[in-house]
Structures are given as structure tokens and as C-alpha cells.
Amino acid sequence: MAKPSDSYTEDDAPKASKSKVDTSSNTIKVIPLGGLGEIGKNTMAIMCGNDIMLVDAGLAFPTEEQLGVDLVLPDITFLRENQDKIRGLAITHGHEDHIGGIPFILRDVTIPVIYGPALALGLLEGKLKENGLEETTVLRKVKPRQQVKIGCFQVEFIRCTHSIADSFSLIIRTPVGTLVHTGDFKFDFTPVDGEQFDIASLSRAGDEGVLLLMSDSTNTERDGYSPSERTVWAKINEVFSTAPHRIIVTTFASNVHRIRQVLQAAIKYERKVAILGRSMLNLAGIARELGYMTFPDGLLVPVDQLKQLPLDQVVILTTGSQGEPLSALSRIANNEHKQIKIIPGDTVVISATPIPGNERSVANTINALFLRGANVVYGRGAGVHVSGHACREEQKLMINLCKPKFFMPLHGEFRMLVRHAELAVECNVDPENTFVLENGEILEVSKDKAQVTGRVDSGVILIDSSRAFEIDESIVDQRRHIAEDGLVMVAMSIDSNCKLVAGPDVSLRGLILPKGLPAEEFVLKVQEESKRLLEEVASNQQIPKEAMKQQLAMGLSEYFEENVKASPLVQIILNEISSTKSRTRQSTSTREIS
Ligand SMILES: [Zn+2]
Ligand SMILES: [Zn+2]
Incomplete structure (x- = not known):
């Protein structure tokens, strides 16, 4: 079912995209779920009345601080909550930061149809098969200048040039006006595959009138032109x-x-x-x-x-x-x-x-x-590499061809988005009409006005791909903490009156001690301090065990800060031992509170 099919006609359009078209809406909501303030996980929802179309659904790779994380995905709560409105997804090209998130989204959310270039769909098909998801959607190959209907959106795929073959920019015609989404692009006038940028179509859209241009900001800090791949x-x-x-x-x-x-x-x-x-x-x-x-x-x-x-x-x-x-x-x-x-x-x-x-x-x-x-x-x-993204002169050319009323930079860290918005102003876009957004913000656009009117959930989902797990952000924080400052574990056994029965056992991992302080000596000191803290904390009879552990950890953290100028992650393990005497034997049960 997910095998990319060659031809597309209105007749064989999946039912979901033929749902009642809402032309009454007089605003469009543009909602970037990823790709702003970063280079990665480009994912955008565009909403008009009861119809949502998506443009790309990518993943990002972790930063150095995200220890043990393999992939980063956008939060898709908004898509989950608006499942009934999703009519389809248009893919601009086959890079991971544009298609890598699709299998993860399809596990949770139904996307009735995915349109895209053949190469991107070829790569996507493999991913869907690997994940057993090939039956969950329909893949439709598009050709240059092909137009498809996704809900009330009429989407035209325009050939552009980029570092992967078969890349598209999108002209999206809506009841409110025309949007242009550039995808990733550069103007390569001598592409190695001979597939020229369809500048004529962009120019045509510009003459018809472009309400909103959303454009690739990656190289906005680089003057001039990106040299041709050739x-x-x-x-x-x-x-x-x-x-x-x-x-x-x-x-x-x-x-x-x-x-x-x-x-x-x-x-x-x-x-x-x-x-x-x-x-x-x-x-x-x-x-x-x-x-x-x-x-x-x-x-x-x-x-x-x-x-x-x-x-x-x-x-x-x-x-x-x-x-x-x-x-x-x-x-x-x-x-x-x-x-x-x-x-x-x-x-x-x-x-x-x-x-x-x-x-x-x-x-x-x-x-x-x-x-x-x-x-x-x-x-x-x-000279053995050229960028696949437009530099400033090319970005200007894009703005000049489209002559947009409103401008929203995409695909860049925040400073790049700001520089790109400034560039649009140089190219005669009204400064009031440029919008540097953050992920999750809603840009609501009507024929003569655009403004940020709210936001949706826009966090991240961290994935350990070797185990296909989602990783909680607090775990990544713990890993970073241990990597930077080491780990101290203190284990104590206490009775029901919080009196120390055994321990404390102290182990130090990756903690750097001042010169001249042997580890054995420091362990003895930590044991003494732990005993003292336990007595202090346990003097409050009412304290729940969890709070007790927290107070012990805080007390020890202060002790490390004062005595060895370090702030390791402190782990307290309390074993509560309750003794029950019977006529024949004495049994001891242990419950670990960790
Ligand atoms: Zn990209
Ligand atoms: Zn790309």
C-alpha cells in the first residue's frame, strides 16, 4: 500500500483529501513544530478551517550535551489532538531533517496521504518497511509542476536545486492567498543532473501575488552566492x-x-x-x-x-x-x-x-x-565541498521573485532567522510584516494582516534508537551531571525508628578530590557526615522517607561543595529493615527505598 505510485489524478485521490472543503475560513494558521531556532526536525502544520496539511516531518541529531540520545523529534501533541483534521503531508526532499520523523509520527497519528519526490519516497518506503508501517499511509510520487489537492490546499511542486537530487519548493494556494515554502534550496545554475531550478514558476507565483514566503535561512550569514555543485x-x-x-x-x-x-x-x-x-x-x-x-x-x-x-x-x-x-x-x-x-x-x-x-x-x-x-x-x-543552501544574494533573489507581503524565515538558528528577516526588509518587505517565530508559535495570516496569536506544545522527544525508547529529559540531565561532576552513592540501612542499623557505605565515581586528600580518608569523612545528617533529619519523626532522602542528598551536596568544591550527583539508598520475631525463628525483611 505504501509503495510509491507514479501517477496521481484527482479521481484516485484518497478519500480523506476529498473531505468537505472549508472555504469560509478567512485566515491561515502556520504552525512550525520544528526547524526554527535550530537546523533540524523541520516539521510544519498549516491549518485552514478544518483542514491541516503538513510540510515535511524531520528529525534532528542530538547536541553534545544530550548524552546517550540518538535522535531528537518534535513534540506532536498538536497533531495528535487534531488528528481528524490532518489531510496529508507534502515532502520537499529526502534529507533526514525533513523525512526522518515520519515513521515516529505514523505510530501515533494517521496521515492519509504523503506526496513527495520519488527519491524521498524511495528512502521513506525503506524506513516504513523497517518499522512495519507500510500499511499506515499512501505514498504518491509527484513530478515537477504537478499540483495536488490536500484538503483546501492546492499544492504545486516546483523543481529547486539542493544537495540531494529531486528537491522541491512548494507553491501552496489557499482560500486566503498563496504561500511559498522554499524547502531547502540554493540557486545552482549548472546542476550536475541538469535539473534546473524552475525560476519561471516562482516568478509566476510572484506576479499572481504571494501572501507569505517561508524561506531557508541556513546560509544567511554568508555573503554572495553558494558555488555550483559542478x-x-x-x-x-x-x-x-x-x-x-x-x-x-x-x-x-x-x-x-x-x-x-x-x-x-x-x-x-x-x-x-x-x-x-x-x-x-x-x-x-x-x-x-x-x-x-x-x-x-x-x-x-x-x-x-x-x-x-x-x-x-x-x-x-x-x-x-x-x-x-x-x-x-x-x-x-x-x-x-x-x-x-x-x-x-x-x-x-x-x-x-x-x-x-x-x-x-x-x-x-x-x-x-x-x-x-x-x-x-x-x-x-x-574546493572539495560546496554548500547546498542559498547564501545572501540567492536569498535576496528568492524574495525578489516572490515579492511576498509577509515573510517568515525558516530552517536556521535564531540569529540566522533574525538576519534573514533583516534581509527581507532590505528587499522591500515591510519590517512590520516579517515574523521571526519560535517552534510552536502560531502565525495567523489573513489577506491583509498577520500576527502571532498563540502557541502549541513544542518540546522535544528524545530517542535512544538502539532500544527504540523515548528518553526522559531528566535522565539526560542526570547523565550530563554525572559526566561533568561524577557520582557519589551513599547506602544506609535503618530501622523503623530511622536509627542506623548498617552503613553508611559510600562509593565515589568520577569525583576529583583536592591534591593530598586520599579517597579512603574522604570516604570516612563522608560516612561521618552522612551519620550526622541522618540523625538531624530523623529527629523529625513525621518526615516521609522520600523527603528524608532528598534532605540527605541536599545536605551532602552542600558538604561536597564546601569541602572539595565539587557538585557530584548524589544518590541516597535507604534500606528500611523491620524485624519480626516468631516462636521458631527470627526473620528479617528488607525494603529498599530508592
Ligand atoms: Zn534541511
Ligand atoms: Zn536538505
Whole structure:
């Protein structure tokens, strides 16, 4: 059922999208659930009367502080509570920050139909199958300039250029006016797949009148234009023509254009290619099957066959461009990869820039590669990477083509959104008509007015993907606390009168003590302090056990702060022992309060 179907006509539109169209509404509510104040989890609801359509549903990757968290998703309480109004979802392109949240949403919320480009739907289909969700929705492929009806919204998919093939901007016609959602874009006038940005359609929408433009803010701090993807070819060609031994290239697994160029270079210089990393293998398979890449059989070889080839006939394409510790490239750099070891003379091309927050781990990987004798080609000046997002001049062009009445920057950290709104003012948008929102805020737009009129739940859901668990935020706080300041556990057994029966047992983990203070000596002091605190706290007969533990923990925290200038996480374990005498034996039952 979820297999993407090629053709779409009004007749075979799913029933839900034919529900009674409410044209009486004279306002549109635009509700970003994710993607503002951050780069990631782009998810937007647009509401008109009784109809809600969604644009994208992505995930974000955790920050360094979110220890043990694998994925971050937006809170979808709003969607759950308005389930009956959801008519469908339009996908702009296949990046994880735009489609990665869909399987999680579909577990809770019914989306009757999902429209999107073939490549994005190909990637999504795999995710839905993995999660047993392929029967929960209908996937419909769209072509450039195709129009579909989602409730009262008429959505036109316009070809745009970006770092993944088959990307769209959306022109959304509503009873109130026309909205343009750019998706992620740059203006690449020489795209490697020949698919030109459909500037004419944007311009047409601008002439018809655009009520609200919502535009990608990622590169709003960069002047000028983002160079064309094609400029990377010259540098790749140069590396391939001069590299004496193996060439190892890393890029984003989803960067179809880049992977395609590396494969072309391999063909030109008669090298074989081995792909490392599940996500990259998966994408190459889907992209080839759907016709986004063509290459001869025999170009790709399994990694275990590389040994049989001369070094100057080998290319290794690998994940790990962000220095992810478990990625193939990190393991190669640290000499921990089973099959691939760096040989002096290898050339490694880092064909990506670090996402903010990943700079350190990428730098560590590059250091380790140099240390093992590789020649590493990396960094902005090297010419082996270009951004997939519009810089300031391109953002201006977008605003000028659409000539919107209202402007709302998307897809960026807060300062980027502010800079982008300023840019819109430079391009003649009335300053009163620019809206820098936070996730969850509702922008209500009528023909002649727009304003923030409220907010919906907009928190985050943290996921441990290895166990498919949602993680409570307080647990992540605890992990961070332990990582920064260590952990102290104090266990005591008490009787029903709160008198100490055994203990305190004290264990210190990761706590740094002042020089000259041996741990054994400090443990004795902590035991004394624990006894003293217990007597003090227990003098209040009425105190519940939970409150008692809290007071003990607070007292010890103060003690650590004063005596060793540290604030470890303090864990108190109280065992309450009640003794019952019987005629034949004495039994002891223990109840742990933790
Ligand atoms: Zn994005
Ligand atoms: Zn993207």
C-alpha cells in the first residue's frame, strides 16, 4: 500500500483529501513544530478551517550535551489532538531533517496521504518497511509542476536545486492567498543532473501575488552566492589525476550529486569503488534503481576484494564526514577498522563541512589520518565541498521573485532567522510584516494582516534508537551531571525508628578530590557526615522517607561543595529493615527505598 505510485489524478485521490472543503475560513494558521531556532526536525502544520496539511516531518541529531540520545523529534501533541483534521503531508526532499520523523509520527497519528519526490519516497518506503508501517499511509510520487489537492490546499511542486537530487519548493494556494515554502534550496545554475531550478514558476507565483514566503535561512550569514555543485568536479578531477595510491572519499550519505561525481571520476581514471557504511550503500542502491545515478556493473566491488587490486585502482567511498565515532572513517583513522588500514600515500578527501557542534570530532579524525601517513584534502578552501543552501544574494533573489507581503524565515538558528528577516526588509518587505517565530508559535495570516496569536506544545522527544525508547529529559540531565561532576552513592540501612542499623557505605565515581586528600580518608569523612545528617533529619519523626532522602542528598551536596568544591550527583539508598520475631525463628525483611 505504501509503495510509491507514479501517477496521481484527482479521481484516485484518497478519500480523506476529498473531505468537505472549508472555504469560509478567512485566515491561515502556520504552525512550525520544528526547524526554527535550530537546523533540524523541520516539521510544519498549516491549518485552514478544518483542514491541516503538513510540510515535511524531520528529525534532528542530538547536541553534545544530550548524552546517550540518538535522535531528537518534535513534540506532536498538536497533531495528535487534531488528528481528524490532518489531510496529508507534502515532502520537499529526502534529507533526514525533513523525512526522518515520519515513521515516529505514523505510530501515533494517521496521515492519509504523503506526496513527495520519488527519491524521498524511495528512502521513506525503506524506513516504513523497517518499522512495519507500510500499511499506515499512501505514498504518491509527484513530478515537477504537478499540483495536488490536500484538503483546501492546492499544492504545486516546483523543481529547486539542493544537495540531494529531486528537491522541491512548494507553491501552496489557499482560500486566503498563496504561500511559498522554499524547502531547502540554493540557486545552482549548472546542476550536475541538469535539473534546473524552475525560476519561471516562482516568478509566476510572484506576479499572481504571494501572501507569505517561508524561506531557508541556513546560509544567511554568508555573503554572495553558494558555488555550483559542478565546481567540485574540477578539484575531484585533480585529486584523481594525481593521487599515487588509494583514494578515500567521505561525504554525506545522502549527497547523490557528490557521490555521482566521485563515481564518474572513478570511471574516468579506471578505479574500482567500494562503499562503506549502510546509509551510503542504501542510498546508492535506491538512487541507481530510480535512475538518479547510472554506472556500469562491475564498478562497485565488495570491500573484501580490494586487496586483490593495485593501490592506484582503488576508491573507497565512506560515511563518517562528521567524525561520528562509530563511522567507518573514524574507525579507519583510529586503526580500528577490520578490513581497511591507512597506508602511507593514501589520499583522503573530506567532501563535506562539519555541522556546527561536530568541528572537534572532524578535526580529531583528520589529525589521526595525517598521523597514519595519509594526505588529507579538507576544509573550505580546498574546493572539495560546496554548500547546498542559498547564501545572501540567492536569498535576496528568492524574495525578489516572490515579492511576498509577509515573510517568515525558516530552517536556521535564531540569529540566522533574525538576519534573514533583516534581509527581507532590505528587499522591500515591510519590517512590520516579517515574523521571526519560535517552534510552536502560531502565525495567523489573513489577506491583509498577520500576527502571532498563540502557541502549541513544542518540546522535544528524545530517542535512544538502539532500544527504540523515548528518553526522559531528566535522565539526560542526570547523565550530563554525572559526566561533568561524577557520582557519589551513599547506602544506609535503618530501622523503623530511622536509627542506623548498617552503613553508611559510600562509593565515589568520577569525583576529583583536592591534591593530598586520599579517597579512603574522604570516604570516612563522608560516612561521618552522612551519620550526622541522618540523625538531624530523623529527629523529625513525621518526615516521609522520600523527603528524608532528598534532605540527605541536599545536605551532602552542600558538604561536597564546601569541602572539595565539587557538585557530584548524589544518590541516597535507604534500606528500611523491620524485624519480626516468631516462636521458631527470627526473620528479617528488607525494603529498599530508592
Ligand atoms: Zn534541511
Ligand atoms: Zn536538505
